[in-house]
Amino acid sequence: MIRFNEHNEIIREDAYRAIVVGLQWKEDISRSMDELEGLCEADGITVEGRVEQSLKRPDNATLIGSGKVKELAELCANMDVDTVVFNDELSGVQIRNLEEALNVRVIDRTILILDIFADRATSPEGKLQVELAQLQYRMPRLTGFGKSLSRLGGGIGTRGPGEKKLETDRRHIAGRIDDIKSELEKIVKNRKIQRAERERNEIPVVALMGYTNSGKSAIMNALLSEAAQLQNSSDANKSVESRDMLFATLDAQHRRISLGKGKDFVLIDTVGFVSGLPHSLVEAFKSTLEEVRDADLLVHVVDASYENRDFQIEVTENVIRQLTSKGTPTIMAYNKMDIAEERPIDATGNEAVFLSAKTGEGVGELSEKICEVIFGDMEEICVLIPYDKGNITSYLCENGQIESMEYVATGTRIKGKFKTEDIKRHAWKYIEQS
Ligand SMILES: Nc1nc2c(ncn2[C@@H]2O[C@H](COP(=O)(O)OP(=O)(O)OP(=O)(O)O)[C@@H](O)[C@H]2O)c(=O)[nH]1
Ligand SMILES: [Mg+2]
Numbered sequence: 342m343i344r345f346n347e348h349n350e351i352i353r354e355d356a357y358r359a360i361v362v363g364l365q366w367k368e369d370i371s372r373s374m375d376e377l378e379g380l381c382e383a384d385g386i387t388v389e390g391r392v393e394q395s396l397k398r399p400d401n402a403t404l405i406g407s408g409k410v411k412e413l414a415e416l417c418a419n420m421d422v423d424t425v426v427f428n429d430e431l432s433g434v435q436i437r438n439l440e441e442a443l444n445v446r447v448i449d450r451t452i453l454i455l456d457i458f459a460d461r462a463t464s465p466e467g468k469l470q471v472e473l474a475q476l477q478y479r480m481p482r483l484t485g486f487g488k489s490l491s492r493l494g495g496g497i498g499t500r501g502p503g504e505k506k507l508e509t510d511r512r513h514i515a516g517r518i519d520d521i522k523s524e525l526e527k528i529v530k531n532r533k534i535q536r537a538e539r540e541r542n543e544i545p546v547v548a549l550m551g552y553t554n555s556g557k558s559a560i561m562n563a564l565l566s567e568a569a570q571l572q573n574s575s576d577a578n579k580s581v582e583s584r585d586m587l588f589a590t591l592d593a594q595h596r597r598i599s600l601g602k603g604k605d606f607v608l609i610d611t612v613g614f615v616s617g618l619p620h621s622l623v624e625a626f627k628s629t630l631e632e633v634r635d636a637d638l639l640v641h642v643v644d645a646s647y648e649n650r651d652f653q654i655e656v657t658e659n660v661i662r663q664l665t666s667k668g669t670p671t672i673m674a675y676n677k678m679d680i681a682e683e684r685p686i687d688a689t690g691n692e693a694v695f696l697s698a699k700t701g702e703g704v705g706e707l708s709e710k711i712c713e714v715i716f717g718d719m720e721e722i723c724v725l726i727p728y729d730k731g732n733i734t735s736y737l738c739e740n741g742q743i744e745s746m747e748y749v750a751t752g753t754r755i756k757g758k759f760k761t762e763d764i765k766r767h768a769w770k771y772i773e774q775s
Contacts (some may be wrong), residue, residue, distance in 0.1 A: 357386040357446075360416060363428035364405055365395040370428060372649055373616050377428050377450060380615070383587040384457050389420050403438050404429060410442050417445050424452060430619075433482035451478055451619040458622065461591040466528050470625040473521045476514050477621040483507055483514075529631070542712050543742045544597070545606045545715040548633045550661060551642035552653040553613025556676040558583035559698035560642055560707070561610045564587055567704055568598045581610055583698075588613060594631070604712055604758075605742075609633065616656045634665045638672065638714050640707070645675040645685050645695065654689065670714050674707055719758045724771040727752040733767050 361377050363370045370393065378388045394409045404427060417425065424446045425439070431449040439447040455475050462468045549557040562580045570581075571709050581594045594610040609632055633639070641657060643650050661671075671691045678684070679697040687693040694710055696703025719742070726734045733755050737743075739761035748754075752771075759768065 342592050349562055357424045358389050358420075358421065358422045359405055359424040359426050360390040360392060360413070360422050361426045361428065362392045362405065362413065363394075364399055365393055366398055366738060372652060374428060376616060377426065377453075379587055380450070380453050380457065381426055384430050384453055384460070386424065386426070386453075389422050390416065392416070399429065399506065401432075402618070403442065404431060410439070414443050414614070417443050424448065426450070428617075430617075436482065436525050448615050451621075454615065454617075454619055455499060456624065457588055458591060461588055464592040466525065467592045469521050469525055469528075471622075473518065473525070474619060474621040474625040476521070477625075478619065480511070480514055480518070481674065483510055524738045532631075545637040546609065546632060546635065547606050547638045547640060547711055547715065548609040548611060548636040549640050549642055550611055550633065550657060551613060551674075552644065552657055553587045553615050554584070554585065554589075555644040556583070556698050558594075559593070559615065560609055560640070560674060560676060560696075560704075561596065563698040563701060563704045564598055564608060564708055565596060567708060568600055568699075571601050572599055587615065593630070600708060600712060604716055606637075608639070609636070614657050614660045616652070618660060620655075625666065630664050633661075634669075636669055639665075639669050640672050640674050640711070641689075641691070642674045643678050643685070644677050645681040646677040650685060651688075658689075672707070672710050672714065678703065696725045718761045720761055720764060721756075721758045722764060722768070723754065723773045724756045724758045724768050725749070725752050725773050726771050730771075733771075736767055737763070758765045 359381060359382065362372065363374045363377070366579070374391060374393065378391070381388050391408070392413060394405045396406060400406055405413070413425065416422075422445060423441055425448075427447065427449045429438075429449065430451045431439070431447070436447050436752075452475075455471060455478060458471045459468075459475065461602070462471045549561060551557050558581045562583055565579050578598055581588055581596070582584045590610055591612050593612070596608050596610075597605060598608050599605045608650055611630060611633060612626065639661065641654070643654055643657075647653065671689075673687050673689055673691045673693040675681075675685050675687070675693060675695045676698055678695050679700050679702070684695055692710055692714075694703055696707055698704065721744075726737070730752075734755065736744075737757070737759060740763055741755075741757045743755060743757040745756045746753060754773070766773070
């Protein structure tokens with residue numbers, strides 16, 4: 342659970358007991374309330390109760406109605422909870438009013454998600470991104486934060502020193518935001534250099550995307566072990582962490598997968614999504630997910646065993662739309678078929694594969710589909726091009742995936758993957774038998 346010390350650094354405290362509260366005013370909130378409980382659990386908060394209220398529109402001062410606030414205050418006292426978690430994002434004023442009325446710590450879904458991310462971030466970039474998202478969330482709410490997030494305590498909103506302090510705080514945070522942004526820019530620049538390198542080598546990039554806990558990391562591991570079997574190697578140390586918890590993966594993980602015959606690609610395992618993912622977080626993670634934007638193929642992983650998977654597909658597609666501008670080819674990977682009650686009907690219009698990362702069933706089909714999309718009709722050959730045919734050598738270098746090049750007495754020996762059409766047109770005469 343999150344708190345800030347006087348230097349605006351995050352400090353954590355353990356063991357909270359909470360009531361979750363949801364306002365029913367637009368679409369049905371039962372699923373997102375279940376998810377909110379899951380998020381609490383992921384953050385180490387014990388959920389003791391759930392309260393929902395239907396209102397035509399949220400109350401500006403307290404989100405829920407004043408009668409409900411009174412009821413909730415009694416409930417908090419009787420159940421001896423120390424935290425109330427709201428499903429909707431609260432304004433600074435709402436947080437302050439609710440904390441006063443309920444006499445407990447009040448947080449919302451956004452701060453909860455940010456807190457889980459803060460806990461899970463391990464890379465310097467991940468940590469900076471989460472801090473940026475937290476500060477951006479906090480900035481407009483400085484006046485509101487009471488028990489949970491402000492160090493101003495009773496001084497909030499009162500004239501005099503409190504206000505001065507607030508101004509200092511604001512300046513301090515704004516300064517930190519600028520610092521983080523420029524640090525992130527440096528990291529991004531660095532990564533761009535690495536990416537340019539990869540692009541030069543023309544290794545296609547495939548990104549796993551999907552709802553949190555759908556099995557992206559498990560699929561990455563299944564593809565890695567399939568590749569290891571094909572290559573007769575034991576690449577177990579390349580595997581990534583796959584766990585039954587929300588946001589197990591935070592920092593994007595890259596692995597090179599070799600399926601033989603020059604069919605190499607880079608697979609990226611990314612952070613999972615959840616409904617109501619804070620906008621500031623999506624923004625902050627855009628640079629990490631930049632590679633997703635430029636990926637050659639997206640594999641959208643869906644938990645086929647979850648009955649409300651369509652909702653999760655929609656949430657994921659929304660985030661993908663925010664991240665990618667062009668229509669990157671997508672394969673739908675319906676995972677966990679070993680525990681799914683039925684075979685889902687795909688309504689996205691993309692290619693679909695049904696598999697189980699756990700049993701391995703369908704993993705081969707997924708890797709075949711991936712290859713079909715990214716390699717199309719490419720073939721691996723070895724050619725020996727005479728030195729007077731330099732134009733063919735340069736054409737192949739520009740249009741193929743070169744694995745090795747060697748200068749021998751009679752010409753340039755090139756091993757690589759080329760489009761069947763290119764081979765037919767330019768290189769068939771020079772193919773060497775392997
Ligand atoms: N039964 C079954 N369980 C699976 C399968 N694939 C993954 N799981 C389980 O689902 C849970 C989540 O798997 P992960 O691979 O961590 O999911 P993820 O999409 O990477 O999740 P985040 O990184 O948290 O977003 C783990 O407990 C896996 O063991 C599957 O095919 N069948
Ligand atoms: Mg994962």
